[in-house]
Amino acid sequence: MSITLTAADWLSLFVHYLTLSLLSVGGAITAAPDMHRYLVERQGWLTDPQFSASIAIAQAAPGPNVLFVGLLGWNVGLNAGGLPLAAMGLVISMLGIMIPSSTLTYLATRWGHENRDLRAVRAFKQGMAPIVIALLIATGWILATGSNYTLSHWPQWLIAIVTALIVWRTRIHLLWLLGAGALIGWMGWV
Numbered sequence: 001m002s003i004t005l006t007a008a009d010w011l012s013l014f015v016h017y018l019t020l021s022l023l024s025v026g027g028a029i030t031a032a033p034d035m036h037r038y039l040v041e042r043q044g045w046l047t048d049p050q051f052s053a054s055i056a057i058a059q060a061a062p063g064p065n066v067l068f069v070g071l072l073g074w075n076v077g078l079n080a081g082g083l084p085l086a087a088m089g090l091v092i093s094m095l096g097i098m099i100p101s102s103t104l105t106y107l108a109t110r111w112g113h114e115n116r117d118l119r120a121v122r123a124f125k126q127g128m129a130p131i132v133i134a135l136l137i138a139t140g141w142i143l144a145t146g147s148n149y150t151l152s153h154w155p156q157w158l159i160a161i162v163t164a165l166i167v168w169r170t171r172i173h174l175l176w177l178l179g180a181g182a183l184i185g186w187m188g189w190v
Helices: 007-023 028-042 048-060 067-081 083-114 119-145 154-169 174-186
Strands: none
Touching: 007 028, 007 067, 007 083, 028 048, 028 067, 028 119, 048 067, 048 119, 067 083, 154 174
16 A cells, blocks of 8 residues: 655644544553544545554554554555655654643643542542443454444354453453463364
């Protein structure tokens, strides 16, 4: 895939990540659906497989969860013309996603710690949990379906639902579930 990006496009990418940074409550992965909408569906800078592979590779690699954002920027730059632009895409994406949220987190954490006994602070912390869960479910949906919002692969959906219920209702260690998923995939059942 080859694309041409102007200075305005790079600025648009940076500003988009600046705004997403403030919406990524629960981590940058919660903003993945909007990143997909912007990078794949709206701009056409990445394909569905590139987007999904970027997240999968970054999540499999050791390190912070936010690395997938840099990899998305890297792939946009590669599609725009090679290694120098790939490095620029990585830097623009990472600075855009990190600067606002890091600054806000630092300031809010200091204030929240100083005012941790206020009822509003406690209510805010309790109210954010369902929002984060919903954003993670939306991310899972995008990663599982891409732009093809169908349920044609029902065995995968069944496994995902059963796994979510097991995690929610039992104390089975996640490594056992990962091992079971690997075994199911190795046997070719999904």
